[in-house]
Amino acid sequence: MPHSSINHARIVALIWNIADDVLRDLYVRGKYRDVILPFTVLRRLDSVLGPTRDAVKTMKNMLDDAGIADQDAPLRDAAKQDFYNTSGFSLQDLRHVSNSTRLRQNFEAYLDGFSPNVQEIIDNFELRNQLPRLTKADALGSLIEKFLAPDLDLSPAGLDNHGMGTVFEELVRRFNEENNEEAGEHWTPRDAVRLMTRLMFEPIADAIPSGTYRLYDGAMGTGGMLTVAEETLHHLTEPSGKKVSTHLYGQEINAETYAIAKADLILKGDGKAADNIVGGPEYSTLSNDAFAGQEFDFMLSNPPYGKSWKTDQDRLGGAKKIIDPRFVVTHDGDSEYSLVTRSSDGQLMFLANLISKMKQGTERGSRIASVHNGSSLFTGDAGQGESNIRRWIIENDWLEAIVALPLKMFYNTGIATYVWVLSNRKEERRKDKVQLIDATGWSTPLRKNLGEKGVEVSTADADKVLEAFTAFDQYEDSDRSKVFDGVDFGYRKITVERPLRIVGVDPDRVYTAKEIKQLKEEGVRDEAAPPVIRKTLPYSAVPDPLHGRYEAIVDGRIRVVEYEPDTDLRDTEQVPLTEPLGDYCDGVEAFFRREVTPYAPDAWIDESKTKIGYEISFTRHFYKPAPMRTLAEIQADIRELEAETDNLIAEIAGEAR
Helix, strand or coil: CCCCHHHHHHHHHHHHHHHHHHHCCCCCHHHCHHHHHHHHHHHHHHHHHHHHHHHHHHHHHHHHHCCCCCCHHHHHHHHCCCCCECCCCCHHHHHCCCCHHHHHHHHHHHHHCECHHHHHHHHHHCHHHHHHHHHHCCCHHHHHHHHCCCCCCCCCCCCCHHHHHHHHHHHHHHHHHHCHHHHHHHCCCHHHHHHHHHHHHHHHHHHCCCEEEEEEECCCCCCHHHHHHHHHHHHHHHHHCCCEEEEEEEEECCHHHHHHHHHHHHHCCCHHHHCCEEECCCCCCCCCCCCCCCCECEEEECCCCCCCCHHHHHHCCCCCCCCCCCCEEEECCEEEEECCCCCCCCHHHHHHHHHCCECCCCCCCCEEEEEEECHHHHCCCCCCHHHHHHHHHHHCCCEEEEEECCCCCCCCCCCCEEEEEEECCCCHHHCCEEEEEECCCCCEEEEEEECCEEEECCHHHHHHHHHHHHHHHHCCCCCCEEEEEHHHHEEEEEEEECECEECCCCCCCECCHHHHHHHHHHCCECCCCCECEEEECCCCCCCEHHHCEEEEEECCEEEEEEECECHHHCEEEEEECCCCCCCCCCHHHHHHHHHCCCCCCCCEECHHHCEEEECCCHHHHHCCCCCCCCHHHHHHHHHHHHHHHHHHHHHHHHHHC
8 A cells, every 4th residue: 555644644654763763863853854855856857867877868968968048847847747857866876985085975966966946955054064964874775775775665666756745744743843943933844824714715616617727826835725715716616627827936935944945856756846936045025026016816825923034124125215006005195005014014014915916806805814813813012914904805805704713723822813815896785894703613633742732723613714704794603703894993093182281371472482492491380371372373264173273362363273282181093983973973083072071171182193903802892790799608708708807817826826
């Protein structure tokens, strides 16, 4: 059974044992992967290239003799693969070299002979950096010998591409579990990924026609989201006889995880897909978009949470000078509407990057699933980047739903996480609506914790989420799913001013800026004192006390004036966009007359400072107050405590006697 899960587990165990046998005294356990993962890749590639090695060598000589510089395509043809090796060496050849120095030289020549796409993997794994240590300990030959063992068959005859991919991914998983502190940075649990892909595909599965689709992940880590998304799409469309092909695209800044992703695709026989992913330290998605101007059908991502993107911000010109069209857009009449978030957390910037790549001119548009922590729901004041992104998304009616995942879902954190589901082609019933689903209670405990991960979303759990999502506003359990108008999450942040009142000021004259400064420094504030006038308006001006324009007598004439605000008394209020207007001209005035005027009759609203913000509070919408204890229960507890105290006093008194 060469392709069975039992065989896969056996091969993984054999490779894992190589690490213990050869590397135990050379590396700490968490560093085994620096050697084992690239050697696993090399062993597989070496096996695949065996049948065409002579043909590649012949083609290489012919191309060199002809003086042809661009040799990649013909060498791929000669190898009958999307990669090749022109060194003339195989691992079997290297196996018989006994001198450690010569072995290292030949091994380096072997590495140098690989095609550019494999060179990227080798470079990002930094395998060459391991050679001095391996050579000094005479371990390089042992590694090659172990990987060539007859019972470790990584050739296509013993393991097809899918099986090899499964083995490699299982090794990555085990190494990540050995390094729990790092795992969450680039490895999303498969159960979370499967739920995300189901939310992305299943609602429109019946409407997906045969064709070619582009999938993208701007923070792809080891590439698991892309491959699971590809599998899910094929799984959903194949039963109905649809012919669907996919192209995968991704970008990843971490060198090792990028190498893993690229290697995984090549090992699965997806060499062309491997050419469509970009990565390494120079390829930060935020500051160096490798797919600028491109559009994709389906996108998903798990961006880093709470991670500074200050370096990217500086590369883009600094917070106030960013002009990248992904992050400075036109919205609500503002051609320079900023989506730039605080430099301390760039997770919503990754979401803005995905949105910038949505298809605009097609019938189905694009769908997005992106997982974030709770701060993406509410951090950022009105007018700041995080709030602006939420406003931009909701007012453009792209947000279909947000799903609160169970706690302890991820390997290195137990924090709350949420899946955002977006589409620019909402079905009619979802127009201008946003669904919130509380799936925190839909999980299955693991038999053994994996780092911080203590639960998983099983297939049955995911079915419940999809049931709630599909039912939408017809879902019966309002404790689990609620549907809101998008505007319900918006508010106006108003600035409430009160006049500066200084003892002894003349209520009938206008004070200059210099005089006002002196009054603030030397004067005595008193709420009974007259307000300080800072400006008179034109004679045609109309009084509007709500917005700080009052009537006063100046130089013997009635004028409309503005008072100097007292910054010590300045306050802000959040007024829901849905605030009822009642008997007033708008909801802001209704709120102000009800909540402010009774307590500060001289207050006004500075309209120039009013900003619109959006925030989403799961806690408020799904809060369940704990029932209060009855008086009888409290009294019973008190009596019990009194009895315990009496007994303790009696014991102490007895010991004293």
